[in-house]
Amino acid sequence: MIRAGAxxxxxxxxGRGWAALSTAPPAPPAVLEPRKGLSPEEPPVASPxxxxxxxxxxxxxxxxxxxxxxLRHPQDTLRGLADLHPDVFAVTPRLDILHTVATWQKNFRxxxxxxxxxxxxxxGGGRKPWRQKGSGRARHGSVRSPLWRGGGIAxxxxxxxSYFYMVPMRxxxxxxxxxxxxxxxxxxxxxxxxxxxxxxxxxxLLELARARHWGHSVLLVDTNEFPENISAAAEGLKSITLIxxxxxxxxxxxxxxxxxxxxxxxxxxxxxxxWHDSRYSPLVPFSLPHRDLPGAA
Amino acid sequence: MSLGKETPQRLRMCFGxxxxxxxxxxxxxxxxxxxxRSKPNLMHPPPRRRSYVPPENLQSCLESHVRxxxxxxxxxxxxxxxxxxxxxxxxxxxxxxxxxGHTVPNxxxxxxxxxxxxxxxYRTPVKDSTKIDELTAAELPPNLKIIWQQ
Numbered sequence: 001m002i003r004a005g006a007x008x009x010x011x012x013x014x015g016r017g018w019a020a021l022s023t024a025p026p027a028p029p030a031v032l033e034p035r036k037g038l039s040p041e042e043p044p045v046a047s048p049x050x051x052x053x054x055x056x057x058x059x060x061x062x063x064x065x066x067x068x069x070x071l072r073h074p075q076d077t078l079r080g081l082a083d084l085h086p087d088v089f090a091v092t093p094r095l096d097i098l099h100t101v102a103t104w105q106k107n108f109r110x111x112x113x114x115x116x117x118x119x120x121x122x123x124g125g126g127r128k129p130w131r132q133k134g135s136g137r138a139r140h141g142s143v144r145s146p147l148w149r150g151g152g153i154a155x156x157x158x159x160x161x162s163y164f165y166m167v168p169m170r171x172x173x174x175x176x177x178x179x180x181x182x183x184x185x186x187x188x189x190x191x192x193x194x195x196x197x198x199x200x201x202x203x204x205l206l207e208l209a210r211a212r213h214w215g216h217s218v219l220l221v222d223t224n225e226f227p228e229n230i231s232a233a234a235e236g237l238k239s240i241t242l243i244x245x246x247x248x249x250x251x252x253x254x255x256x257x258x259x260x261x262x263x264x265x266x267x268x269x270x271x272x273x274x275w276h277d278s279r280y281s282p283l284v285p286f287s288l289p290h291r292d293l294p295g296a297a
Numbered sequence: 298m299s300l301g302k303e304t305p306q307r308l309r310m311c312f313g314x315x316x317x318x319x320x321x322x323x324x325x326x327x328x329x330x331x332x333x334r335s336k337p338n339l340m341h342p343p344p345r346r347r348s349y350v351p352p353e354n355l356q357s358c359l360e361s362h363v364r365x366x367x368x369x370x371x372x373x374x375x376x377x378x379x380x381x382x383x384x385x386x387x388x389x390x391x392x393x394x395x396x397x398g399h400t401v402p403n404x405x406x407x408x409x410x411x412x413x414x415x416x417x418x419y420r421t422p423v424k425d426s427t428k429i430d431e432l433t434a435a436e437l438p439p440n441l442k443i444i445w446q447q
Contacts, residue, residue, distance in 0.1 A: 048391075050383045065383075065406040078394055081387040081406075090407075187402045213347065 049080025049193050054267055055274050061086040064184060066191045068263065071230070072198055074211040082191050082263065084184070085270045087277065091181045094174070098182075100167060101175030101250045110163040119144050119152030169286075173276045179253040180269070188215065190260045195222050195242075200232035205240060215257030221245050223264040245269060348425035349399040355419055362392050363412045376413035393419065 049068045057063050068080035084090075119125065125144025132139055140147075146154040183189040190212075197205065209218055218240045220230070226242055234240045243252060245265040253259060261269070275294045286293065352358070363375050366389045371378055380386040386409070393415070394400040401409060401418060409415050426434075433443050 048384065048387045050387065052383070062407065066403040067400070067406070078387075078391040078400070081383050081390075083383070185404045187404050189403060191403075 046079070049082075049263075051080070051082040051263055051266070053083050053085045053270065055085055055270055057085060057087075061090075064090045066184065066189065068191050068193055070193050071195060071208060074208050077212065079193060082266065084191075084266065085274065088177050088270050088273050089180050089184050089189075091174070091177045093182050093185070094178050097171060097175050097178050098250060098254070101172055102254060104165070104167045104172075105249060105251045107163045108165055112157065112161045112163070114157035114161075115159045116153040116156035118154070118156075118158075119146060122150070122152045125151070170276055173273055175250045176248065176253075176269075177273055179250045180259075183253060183259045188258050190214070190258065191266060192260055192262055194227070194262055195220060195230045195260075196227050197229040197233060200229040202233045202235075202237050205230070205233045205237065209240065209258075214260075217241070217256040218258045218260060219243060219252055219256035220260045221248055221265045222262045223268050346425050347423060349397070349423040351420050351422055352397070356416065358396070359393070359412070359416055359419065362389060362396075366392070376411065376416060378412040380409055380411060380415075390415070399423070 051068065053063055063083040064086055066082050066084055067078055068082045069077035070079055119142065122144040125142040127143075128141055129143050130137060130140070142148075142151075144151040146152055180189070209215075216239060220226075220234070220240065220242050221244070222242070223245050231242060234242050241252070241256060245268045248269070271294055284290075360375050363378055364371055366385055367378055380389070389412075390401055390406075390409070397419065399419065401415070405418060409418065424431075429443070429445055433445050437443070
């Protein structure tokens with residue numbers, strides 16, 4: 001009893017520490033204990049979790065919707081209904097933009113370190129091997145020319161080559177929007193109120209994913225920190241990955257079959273991705289400090 | 298020269314052996330998991346089948362649910378009942394999902410604007426089997442045989 005109370009207190013203090021950094025309201029501590037006791041059975045019937053868009057939706061468009069579930073029980077999928085902004089989750093499916101952004105992600109970090117020696121760099125070969133005329137052999141000027149075995153390479157890779165290039169920020173943002181829309185329209189996007197698990201058993205998490213027909217690979221997205229149970233459960237698993245919302249990218253979205261977002265992550269993504277639709281062009285790069293950027297600092 | 302020819306073969310042998318060991322380990326790891334899963338799971342029932350056949354009393358069932366959820370504010374034609382309010386929509390769709398065992402997927406939720414759309418959705422059956430499974434189960438002419446091993 002005392003141990004359970006102490007564990008709940010520790011969990012609560014950690015939750016408060018996290019809530020002090022983020023703008024979301026802190027989770028009430030007293031609710032943790034009764035939920036832990038009821039986790040193997042059906043969860044108690046609560047009022048539905050309804051979420052409307054924080055950013056207003058312009059008039060001809062109407063929001064798209066998704067069920068809000070929770071990870072506490074495999075059948076707990078219909079907890080509420082969330083509105084999703086159509087300019088983020090219902091964009092035209094531009095596959096060319098997905099290709100552009102995914103290729104950029106793969107290549108912009110690439111530095112190829114291949115380097116071969118040219119005829120000037122290969123050791124030796126300064127002297128003419130035999131005289132120009134009269135020996136009966138073909139005329140050559142150096143033993144290390146590209147024609148010779150052991151000679152230099154004529155047009156080979158030269159030195160560390162960088163394949164760095166940048167795709168415009170708005171195209172990258174649109175790529176994320178297209179990827180999210182495609183996930184929603186292919187029934188591979190799920191919204192969850194929080195990533196709290198009843199236990200930190202990886203097999204339980206796999207069973208949950210299997211029972212809900214989630215697919216081979218699952219990407220779980222939350223805003224800041226993850227609860228301990230889910231980070232412990234997903235640590236050993238290869239098919240389930242945890243990502244903070246800042247790290248969401250087109251390659252991960254395409255690589256994993258299912259995407260699971262928390263409500264905080266949905267709000268974060270909507271705010272960040274929609275800001276680019278109505279911002280001014282930067283007079284100074286965004287990497288330098290600005291006063292009015294969305295999000296922290 | 299001879300060393301260069303032999304060492305890649307030796308390396309391949311080493312890697313081949315380690316790959317076989319990995320496969321054996323994976324097989325060992327997979328078998329006890331399968332045995333555990335085959336035991337009757339009270340905590341983890343097998344995932345629900347995705348096939349859905351609309352029941353015969355669908356329309357009356359739906360009408361009763363709509364009247365229950367909307368209460369006195371149901372319009373004359375119950376199929377025109379709007380689902381703009383998220384609370385009512387969630388209540389209605391959650392009840393139908395638990396009763397019929399078939400949920401409206403996320404991609405279709407925004408299309409459910411009135412009760413008639415919901416009726417149209419629940420009228421469409423959903424098949425679980427692939428075309429080859431259907432062909433094997435169907436009656437075939439005597440000179441056509443399908444051997445399909447899964």
